[in-house]
Amino acid sequence: MYKIVKKKTINSQVELMVVEAPFTARKCEPGQFIILRVNEDGERIPLTIADYDREAGTVTIIYQVVGYSTKLLSKKQEGDYINDFVGPLGQATELKKHKRVLGIGGGVGAAPLYPQIKKLKSMGVSVDVIIGGRSEEYIILEDQFKEICDNIYFATNDGTRGTKGFVTDVLNDLLEKGNKYDEVIAIGPLIMMKAVVSVTKPLNIPTGVSLNPIMIDGTGMCGGCRVTVGGETKFACVDGPDFDGFLVDFDECMRRQSYYKEEENHVCKLDGI
Numbered sequence: 001m002y003k004i005v006k007k008k009t010i011n012s013q014v015e016l017m018v019v020e021a022p023f024t025a026r027k028c029e030p031g032q033f034i035i036l037r038v039n040e041d042g043e044r045i046p047l048t049i050a051d052y053d054r055e056a057g058t059v060t061i062i063y064q065v066v067g068y069s070t071k072l073l074s075k076k077q078e079g080d081y082i083n084d085f086v087g088p089l090g091q092a093t094e095l096k097k098h099k100r101v102l103g104i105g106g107g108v109g110a111a112p113l114y115p116q117i118k119k120l121k122s123m124g125v126s127v128d129v130i131i132g133g134r135s136e137e138y139i140i141l142e143d144q145f146k147e148i149c150d151n152i153y154f155a156t157n158d159g160t161r162g163t164k165g166f167v168t169d170v171l172n173d174l175l176e177k178g179n180k181y182d183e184v185i186a187i188g189p190l191i192m193m194k195a196v197v198s199v200t201k202p203l204n205i206p207t208g209v210s211l212n213p214i215m216i217d218g219t220g221m222c223g224g225c226r227v228t229v230g231g232e233t234k235f236a237c238v239d240g241p242d243f244d245g246f247l248v249d250f251d252e253c254m255r256r257q258s259y260y261k262e263e264e265n266h267v268c269k270l271d272g273i
């Protein structure tokens with residue numbers, strides 16, 4: 001059992017939990033994820049690690065309360081326990097000692113972006129970040145990013161913070177103004193990562209993306225997290241979750257991600273969650 005040592009509401013849809021998980025905290029690296037089960041017969045949900053403290057033995061997760069299991073998780077409070085918390089899983093992000101990198105975080109995707117940017121900064125890389133959200137309320141981890149970024153930009157769909165529009169509007173603007181980046185790391189909704197790649201690919205700016213398909217075992221056995229990358233079948237849980245954005249079949253990912261929406265909504269209604 002894994003104790004929740006801190007719980008914080010970030011906005012109306014997003015929550016943060018710091019969980020006592022000493023083994024995971026000791027071993028995890030940016031880009032890796034955990035799979036948790038809220039209770040004994042719960043569904044397994046993969047969540048990217050947002051931060052970790054090796055000395056305290058804790059791992060921070062940030063999640064959107066959207067489906068059946070995240071709603072169950074959200075009912076837990078500080079001092080309560082999570083049944084299973086398995087990790088670190090997946091490959092750590094291959095972070096290169098570039099001169100300058102641009103991170104793009106869309107909504108809750110800013111959470112897994114944060115440890116990658118933090119590590120790049122510690123390696124001496126100059127980092128800019130664009131954070132996007134539907135409105136100001138959905139911009140997350142602003143203070144944490146400000147501490148480590150050279151420049152930070154915002155985009156909100158309704159214009160309540162930064163540029164009115166998508167993160168790709170800011171990206172286009174930065175590139176038009178002559179900013180040069182050795183790599184872009186984009187994490188957020190699939191449609192956002194696809195749109196980022198449509199800007200960076202013609203300019204040949206290497207672009208890493210992080211995929212979060214439906215996962216079950218998280219060990220490459222069930223095939224649930226199958227994605228097509230460069231025409232080959234990959235399993236996001238063991239081969240990823242990070243992939244070369246130029247090679248990802250985003251349309252297939254989007255189709256597969258929505259497979260069980262109807263069933264999930266049905267179970268939520270049945271259980272009154």
Ligand code: NAD
Pocket residue numbers: 048064105106107108109112132133134138155156157165166167168187188189190191192195196209210211212241
């Ligand atoms: P959202 O729908 O509010 O979008 C966030 C931002 O993405 C928008 O503000 C916008 O700037 C950008 N965006 C959205 N559509 C775009 C488009 N068509 N073109 C260009 N930019 C666009 O995001 P949310 O509701 O917070 O959802 C976050 C998503 O991130 C979820 O779908 C979740 O599955 C995903 N996620 C991914 C990972 C990962 O590891 N890959 C981790 C956590 C979350």
Ligand code: FES
Pocket residue numbers: 214215216217218219220221222223224225226235236237238
């Ligand atoms: Fe089963 Fe990846 S979650 S193969």
